[in-house]
Amino acid sequence: MIVAENLVKEFRLAERKPGLAGSLATLFTRKHRIVRAVDGVSFTLPAGSKTAYIGANGAGKSTTIKMLTGIMTPTSGRCLVRGIEPYRHRKDNARGIGVVFGQRSQLWWDLSVPDSFRILHRIYEIPGPVYRRNLALYRELLDIDALGTTPVRQLSLGQRMRAEIAASLLHDPPVVFWDEPTIGLDMVLKDAVRHLVNHVHRELGTTVVLTSHDITDIAAICDSALVVDRGRVVHQGSIRDLLRTADRRSVLFDHRDTTAPERACAGIEQGLPGVSASPAEDGRIRVDYPVDRFTSRQVLAFLLERFDLVDCYAPEPDLEDVLRRIYGGGRPEPVPAEIPCGPAAGGA
């Protein structure tokens, strides 16, 4: 459904020198620096998948999405969405995709949301029944009527995002690209958006590509993850597989003993070297253990033997931690700061 083959995007940035003298110098001699935002990325996303496109800031996520939506042309390589190259066939591509850029609006700035929808109805040639069905859905889930006839420019960020999300789905696109779709939304609306996209996916088999800094969005919407670091794909697979790569797991437990929490923790750390234990909220104790040294069975066995457990659970590994490790692991070791080797240093 969505294919990227050795996708590369480079930007030419003008080097500017600081200060007034610098800007004058820039006027006459322009030096350019080539920045590779996307560095030979290849992947295939099957139809009907819901993929989180994950990467640190500057990893090339947005740039890739801009090529997949036809906004920018790759420097080399190519991508295909529903079998067409988006930047070559923008109109055909646009018909089959829905797009949200959280930071940027694509609605009609000085029109109200209902007016914008009427225009979308026309330009996408949405059949009447589909249009009415979708409006009813947004009314129910996003409370779209509450936006009234206020021009888009006067809406709050949260209100505008609701309209943007609805607009991106109005024509039942087979593929949606959502770049930070839940910024500015409160918890209730975030839930509504997740519910909406899962509903649409269930009914129509929509392929979803999502980028978000909100891990809960990713966990609630997506079933697979594509992790990009410095322009390259470093992991592709299900979210479950991604979480399995965690190198530390945790267990939280509650017990009936009268031992002071500090002493209990110290006891655990002594009995299981390499494990860290700390008091958690509600008098529980949290045990973090490295998976390469202990199995969960070993940890639990130890705890069962030592404590009178009344409650115990193992949360999913923290996606943020997993990602932090993936980004960190791929990077070269930091170069130690250079120590001046002058006569003073040598003499000491």
Next chain:
Amino acid sequence: MTRALWRHVRLAFFLGGVGLHRLSAYRVDFVLGAGAFLIRVGLQTAVVGLVFRQIPVLGGWSYHEVLFLLGFSLLPRGLDHLFTDQLWELGRKLVQRGEFHRYLIRPVNPLFSLLSERFFHPDALGELAVGTFLVIWSGSSIGLDLTPLQWAVAPLLVLCGALIHTSVKLLFASLSFWTVTSLPSMYAANQVSEFAAYPLDIYHSSLRALLTWVLPFAFTSYVPCVYLLTGAAGLVVWLPVVTAGALALALAVWRRGVNAYEMTGS
């Protein structure tokens, strides 16, 4: 192909309706825009009147002929203004703020999508009304009697003139795809177009050449007016060629610009 064209025509009518609807939402803006424009043209007419208090003929043109030219120049300008004013936004900020992308993700031609966002700019209606009034008034004062051919050609002259205005505007607005903002150059080109509201005969030959062959604004007013007033063909036969050339060049630059567009930020 024809189906796509029809679709865009139907959409244009629909979006034009939306534009008219918007006028009612911005009544004050409309009144101010049209009012300011009336004052400007009033002053222009007064200046021309003052000049002709001193001299009977200017570069071979009489008072009413100059007013005819002034009025006629407003027609293509107004027609262009009516439909393509969103190009100013492109030159001013759409690339700079990374907002141009929205025209690339809609299933219509990107240029159409851009222009249709602001069909029916209110100032343009003032321009067209004043232009029509000046042309009729000065034409009847001169006792202008057009031949059937001239009557038939006149609307085409206005249309071609409008397309030349659009081409120049599109060309300079498209430069913003590389320079991020191109408002200064758009503004400069627009200032040059003001010269075309007066007889070219009063200018230095270098300016005349500029207005005829570089930024061909002479073809939007002076050249058609010479034809309508004197019946002499002259340069007017070149009008279709100049229009087609200007449009082709502007569209080529636009297309390259769209492909070079780099959306900034996340």
